Amino acid sequence: MQLPDEAIEYSYQRLLAPLPDAWTPLAELQAQHFLSPERVEQMRTLLNAVRGQVAAERELQNPPPKLQPLQAGFIDLPQKMLDQYRRKGDASELGRTLRVATRLKENTDRVVVLGIGGSYLGAKALFDSLCHAFHNELPGKLRMGKPRIYFDGNHLDNDAQQELLELLENTCVEPDLAEERWGVVVISKSGGTMETAAAYRAFRNEMLKFYGPKSDWLKKLIVPVTGPKGKLRDLAKAEGIAEDDILTIPDDIGGRYSVFTGVGLLPAAVMGIDVRALLLGAAAMTKRFLEEPFDRNPVLQFAAINHLMNEEQGKKTRVMAIWNKKLESVGFWYDQLLSESLGKMNRGATPITSVYSRDLHSRGQQHQEGTRDKVINNLIVRTAKHSPVVVGMSDRNEDELNQFSRKGLPDILDAAIKGTNQAYQEAARPSADIILPNLSEHTVGQLMQMLMLATVVEGRLSNINPYGQPGVEAYKKNMMANLKAVPNLPKGEVADAVKGK
Numbered sequence: 001m002q003l004p005d006e007a008i009e010y011s012y013q014r015l016l017a018p019l020p021d022a023w024t025p026l027a028e029l030q031a032q033h034f035l036s037p038e039r040v041e042q043m044r045t046l047l048n049a050v051r052g053q054v055a056a057e058r059e060l061q062n063p064p065p066k067l068q069p070l071q072a073g074f075i076d077l078p079q080k081m082l083d084q085y086r087r088k089g090d091a092s093e094l095g096r097t098l099r100v101a102t103r104l105k106e107n108t109d110r111v112v113v114l115g116i117g118g119s120y121l122g123a124k125a126l127f128d129s130l131c132h133a134f135h136n137e138l139p140g141k142l143r144m145g146k147p148r149i150y151f152d153g154n155h156l157d158n159d160a161q162q163e164l165l166e167l168l169e170n171t172c173v174e175p176d177l178a179e180e181r182w183g184v185v186v187i188s189k190s191g192g193t194m195e196t197a198a199a200y201r202a203f204r205n206e207m208l209k210f211y212g213p214k215s216d217w218l219k220k221l222i223v224p225v226t227g228p229k230g231k232l233r234d235l236a237k238a239e240g241i242a243e244d245d246i247l248t249i250p251d252d253i254g255g256r257y258s259v260f261t262g263v264g265l266l267p268a269a270v271m272g273i274d275v276r277a278l279l280l281g282a283a284a285m286t287k288r289f290l291e292e293p294f295d296r297n298p299v300l301q302f303a304a305i306n307h308l309m310n311e312e313q314g315k316k317t318r319v320m321a322i323w324n325k326k327l328e329s330v331g332f333w334y335d336q337l338l339s340e341s342l343g344k345m346n347r348g349a350t351p352i353t354s355v356y357s358r359d360l361h362s363r364g365q366q367h368q369e370g371t372r373d374k375v376i377n378n379l380i381v382r383t384a385k386h387s388p389v390v391v392g393m394s395d396r397n398e399d400e401l402n403q404f405s406r407k408g409l410p411d412i413l414d415a416a417i418k419g420t421n422q423a424y425q426e427a428a429r430p431s432a433d434i435i436l437p438n439l440s441e442h443t444v445g446q447l448m449q450m451l452m453l454a455t456v457v458e459g460r461l462s463n464i465n466p467y468g469q470p471g472v473e474a475y476k477k478n479m480m481a482n483l484k485a486v487p488n489l490p491k492g493e494v495a496d497a498v499k500g501k
């Protein structure tokens with residue numbers, strides 16, 4: 001059950017225009033670039049109607065053409081996964097996910113996760129935000145049995161992929177030793193994405209060389225996560241992988257909304273992340289979205305404020321200013337969520353992920369004084385997990401830091417957040433805060449579900465279908481046509497490459 005002090009909040013009061021008490025140039029500028037409180041107030045009725053519509057869409061079996069594609073399955077998924085697990089245990093989808101994750105954890109020291117877009121960014125966000133910042137460098141004992149994690153199949157960079165293959169070849173020599181064994185999680189809902197499919201061939205070939213073509217490990221240490229039908233499922237079955245060991249992405253859940261299916265949960269469980277706490281956080285956010293009034297509903301608040309900023313105030317660039325570097329990949333995950341969901345019909349805000357204070361020394365100048373086309377959503381974690389790194393006293397004080405000797409990094413962070421927001425305020429640059437009480441499975445679960453739900457609400461507010469991504473097909477079609485026209489490599493060269501020469 002969610003503890004009240006673990007609930008995340010969206011605080012947007014700062015970007016409401018002040019009452020026109022006394023005219024000042026700043027008040028005038030703020031009135032121009034901020035939102036009027038009345039306008040936000042007026043949104044409540046519409047938001048309630050849209051919430052009702054989004055809730056009703058969950059039940060539609062045959063959606064009318066104007067709502068297609070409709071993939072609202074993600075809304076109730078977290079609670080459904082938990083309920084099914086309670087009822088069916090190991091036989092449920094979550095039970096199967098945990099079972100194959102345990103097999104990978106117990107039998108390998110390295111796992112390569114293959115996937116792209118919605119089949120990659122969620123798992124990467126979970127890894128970066130919830131695992132140790134130097135997870136892969138930790139000795140096995142300190143990783144407490146969790147394998148090292150690598151991501152591939154999300155690019156076409158020959159040398160990057162070759163270097164990962166080389167790393168595996170050079171560090172994993174003896175397949176009988178668990179500390180040298182490695183496995184693959186291959187994720188593709190369609191099963192036909194070139195980047196992932198080509199990478200799967202390459203890594204499977206490497207596994208064939210390592211384990212031997214008849215080894216049982218091939219069936220046990222390759223786990224596909226894919227749609228109910230498709231080339232990857234057919235291939236996995238042909239390779240002898242048991243149907244029960246293939247995790248399924250339901251049809252009614254789109255790629256970028258799939259982090260709480262096996263797409264995100266299997267890699268997360270392999271990394272040792274508490275997936276039940278993640279799901280509890282996400283389910284709590286769905287409940288809040290469906291039941292709470294606007295004042296306590298971060299989904300409706302975030303959707304309304306960002307919608308108005310984009311559609312009525314001309315703030316076409318949406319900056320996610322992330323104050324904890326471990327959350328950067330959550331920003332990249334949101335980049336995709338917003339771009340593919342609402343970047344349609346020549347519309348949709350452009351997302352930018354910035355990590356502060358790092359990027360205050362690069363993009364900061366532009367955010368403070370550049371084109372007035374931005375709304376800034378700070379992403380703030382209130383309490384650090386570890387004890388503070390303190391400045392401390394030093395014999396040498398040329399840097400004049402002794403005055404701060406009894407302050408720690410969280411104090412400097414707090415001062416920087418307040419200082420930056422004040423600077424934005426004084427320049428009439430709209431900014432709001434998403435606040436996480438701490439960084440945990442439960443809060444990250446809430447955050448991701450909040451952003452997915454808010455994206456759907458925003459889509460409905462703007463009459464843009466938040467599901468589907470027809471624009472992505474254009475490059476794929478051209479790439480395939482071009483590839484067919486490229487001359488083949490000489491046969492000898494191919495044979496050498498496969499043998500690893």
Ligand code: PA5
Pocket residue numbers: 116117118119187188189190191192193196254255256257340469472
């Ligand atoms: O959101 C989406 O649906 C896309 O970004 C997909 O996740 C991405 O294109 C990868 O597709 P697939 O999982 O079919 O390989």
